[in-house]
Amino acid sequence: MDNATMNLRAHSSPDHRVVKQAIGWLLRLRNNTGNLKLHQQCEHWRTAHPEHELAWQRVQSLQQELTASLCAVPGTQVALHTLETSAQRLGRRQALKLLSGALLIGTAAWLGKDQIGWQQWNADFATATGERRGYQLPDGTRLRLNTDSAANLDFTAQQRLITLARGEIMVTCGATPQAFERPLRVQSHHGMFEASVARFVIRQDNDCTRLSVTRGSVAILAPRSADGTPTLVQAGQSYLVTPEHVTLAPPLAMEAGAWVDGLIVTRDMRLADFLKEVNRYRRGYLACASGIADLRLSGVFRLEDTDKLLAILPRTLPVQLRYRTRWWVTLERQA
Template sequence: MSNLRDHGEPHQQVVKQAISWLLRLRNNASNPKLQAQCERWRTAHPEHELAWQRVQSLQLELSANLRAVPGAQVALHTLEQSAQRLDRRQALKLLGGALLLGSAAWLGREQMGGLQWNADFATATGERRGFQLPDGTRLRLNTDSAANLDFTAGQRLIKLARGEIMVTCGSSLTPTPGQPLRVQSEHGLFEASTARFIVRQERDCTRLSVTSGSVAVLAPQAADGAPMRVQAGQSYLITPALAAPAPPLAMDPGAWVDGLIVTRNMRLADFLKEVSRYRRGHLACASQIADLRLSGVFRLEDTDKLLAIVAQTLPVQVRYRTRWWVTVERQV
């Protein structure tokens, strides 16, 4: 019998329990006994942990979006203060109303698409987060990414809806069920038993980079109909019709996990395109300097500081028309 309902969604009653635990811990953050009780509830069943991660993700997204809306800070403070004075049933209703308010704020986001609010796991622009799945698999999401779980009695499937993920499965520290883990993107289907790999979904293709172990490409298949196996250190580009070795990258594909961009003789235009994934608005460079080359290690936590370092490294200057419209130009 499956631990989760179809499509990997926790039961509504379990989600309500997770919300209840979240509210109790917010109001009693320094209570170690309550924290231990919550931990026991989370580990009692895989469905509990999935519901907890999903509710926590929504709560973080709600808070971030409310604080980003002009005038919403006072409303959010009032909401939080009111929740502390309500019993659990009332608090659940209040949180439900807050989720509706949060969805309205979120709809005004630059990159909406409906995926982040509905996904089991998601990140906002500039955010990177890690999760542990019910089977022990570790999942890391890069900026502006979303993924869903479809865990049933017969399969373990992660569906990448948008963006980029790093998957670590089959660790000797965490026993896993017999069936292999599968990851599905818009362009392909991948399978692994013990591996660490990165799946990055772009508009026309998916890039699969394996850092340890090996990953089978189940779809599309090789010319002979057999799955293609990608080994550690290899990267492949996958379209619905073809899986082929990828040309060498000018950056480390997994450095984002540590909050870094590590470049090797990378074109400035390509570098800025990568940086733009971690900030809102427009970021580009003048065509005359697009082919300048850049090597180094750059931290992603503050992209304005990162751009200032670029201006110190290359003969360029950063021009801010607004906070959201930035161009890099030739140094005068």
Template sequence: MDNPSLNRCRAPDPRHLVVKQAIHWTLRLRNSADNPRLLQQCDTWRAAHHEHEQAWQRVQSLQQELHGQLRAVPGAQVAFDTLENSAQRLGRRQALKLLGGVMLLGSAAWLGKEQLAWQQWNADFATATGERRGFQLPDGTRLELNTDSAADLDFNARQRLIKLSRGEIMLTCGPDPQADTTRPLLVRTRHGLFEGVDARFVVRLEGDCTRLSVTAGSVTIHAPHSPPTRVQAGQNYRVSASQAVPVPPLDMDVGAWADGLIVTRNMRLADFIQEVGRYRHGYLGCADEIGELRLSGVYRLEDTDKLLAVLPQTLPVRLRYRTRWWVTLERLA
């Protein structure tokens, strides 16, 4: 058993240190962009290891995302510019501290959900809001990440484990390529463990549960307070901290997002809008009086503004843009 006192003395995770270094370089360059020596030092650090470059790219991407969102908040433009200008007048150490606070904290009231994305820097695989990515794992398994998702890989001689900490993934897996071993392919969330057997399945982590949808093969659910449950193709389960129960199929194709699509079948407009909202920043809402309207069709996710513009052509609704980041659907007068 690990000694708690020793655990407290362990060195920080190296990946955490790399991310902190990337943030540090970003802030130093922000305050001294015209310093060629500093630029060269940063380039040398980035080239020293592939993890350095990966962390650098993630920091730059998220910095731009948060910067754009903060400027979209009413009244935040002046506040942000004031902070930025003040930082330029301060000493180097104070400026780094002030700008670091802006980058790391953003607007706590408005960007609370988006701040969780900072946790993704340390994940082996991660996507930003609206982004979808696919990966081929060492064993030949295909891993697809949906919008705003994060997962870690833990493959060793005994197991093939994927830890889903945020969002949604789709896996297409086959038998273990190491013929002399039996390593199950496992997905772990905070609600349970999912064991795939020559299968294609979707695991979606929500606030109080994990949703499992199997489209091919079979998956066994190992939940804390339930016996192992084998789920066959075409079945859907909801797994919470207390139980694993079958649920009706969703009113959409559970894996169409991997192809950049939402495919609906008589879906409630309110549910559809909630789903589309996962792929864009800001607020997307639907008036209660039109929430029960139904729609079926194929919708492309690469541009959610264009997707939304299609809805008034088929439903008695209109779009109301307060800003690009604040959109509501209302009944057509």
């Protein structure tokens, strides 16, 4: 079943027994990659109920994040191979225990992200670092998640609510019968947003949430403006939201929703800020020397291979790349 068209029920939270079934299927398929009949049986199980598909997607996402995390840390290749070999020799019960232990280890293995793996496990929708996904919600709303993002869905007879746990999303909602009876709301750590017919991007950072509207209008319900009314944000506008204040945002040095198409589109952007943005899509350390931090660049950069993206920079700026490891990259002034 396609992720983009998966019809998830409200309060999607698969039963732990279904999650164990999904892990069981994952282990069996990993040990029998060429077994077409087994793949067909797994596909039949996934399509039998929306809860099965949701559990499968969560297990797949977390397994990919675990593998990427372990592979990204030098010296863990042997440990990962041992883990896989041991899982193949164990029975189903022991393999489940081993995989559970691996999940605990893997989510803490890379750059202190000990909570992110479990957020991804618990979230209704989630992406790993460098991954982008799209979903169609039961009411027809289109939800897109940027890199390293997570969101939860709470659709009932009384409300339509998306809660952004971390990262960045683009929401496209249309004129449906429930659009005006139950306007779509998005909750971030810093505020509450409401829309009926609109397309908008919400990015949640540590200190604030940025709302950028590209079509229609979005109301910021909380916090309220100085006169106690919601702030109405029109297409082309961006606002910064903290728990206390709502302020008009300065112009962006990049296109807010370009990541949906796998792009970073910059306009006279500082090199240091550009590298910080690119680093959201890759693991490890990426920075530049202070002497070149204020160099400016404009252009369209593709995100599918960040190493190729970085290789372009010395052609347009007086900089050179220095790779200490695959995961530790700095830019210095060209000699």
